[in-house]
Amino acid sequence: METTWRNQTIPQSEKTPPVGTNLLDVVERSLDDDKAQDVIVINLTGKSDIADYLVVASGTSQRHVGAMAEHLRTQLKKAGMISVAVEGMPQCDWVLVDGGDVVVHLFRPEVREFYNIEKMWGASGPDPKQGPAAEALV
Numbered sequence: 001m002e003t004t005w006r007n008q009t010i011p012q013s014e015k016t017p018p019v020g021t022n023l024l025d026v027v028e029r030s031l032d033d034d035k036a037q038d039v040i041v042i043n044l045t046g047k048s049d050i051a052d053y054l055v056v057a058s059g060t061s062q063r064h065v066g067a068m069a070e071h072l073r074t075q076l077k078k079a080g081m082i083s084v085a086v087e088g089m090p091q092c093d094w095v096l097v098d099g100g101d102v103v104v105h106l107f108r109p110e111v112r113e114f115y116n117i118e119k120m121w122g123a124s125g126p127d128p129k130q131g132p133a134a135e136a137l138v
Contacts, residue, residue, distance in 0.1 A: 034059075039057040
């Protein structure tokens with residue numbers, strides 16, 4: 001299928017990438033498949049021009065964070081994103097995946113707790129009293 005734009009015929013493969021909620025669906029599915037923990041979606045529409053959504057999630061280890069980031073990049077490219085920037089892969093403590101309208105931050109739990117970027121956007125982060133560590137406190 002082809003589209004006409006400004007008197008030019010654009011093949012289906014060269015159309016603009018999916019935006020907003022379509023990308024968010026891809027991100028959420030990918031993170032769910034990879035067993036991401038404490039996933040939080042922050043709607044930035046009207047709050048910031050950097051993206052429509054900010055997604056914050058945790059992995060259990062550096063290897064888990066790195067694998068989630070690589071899988072997410074692959075899934076975003078399959079969805080039609082031409083370039084997906086990924087920062088932080090050498091250390092995999094905090095990896096940022098820039099999917100255009102959806103920006104994803106993947107953390108190891110200790111690093112996420114230290115930076116607490118959810119608070120900056122007015123969202124509550126994961127409750128440290130919940131989860132496996134909470135059972136030891138009871």
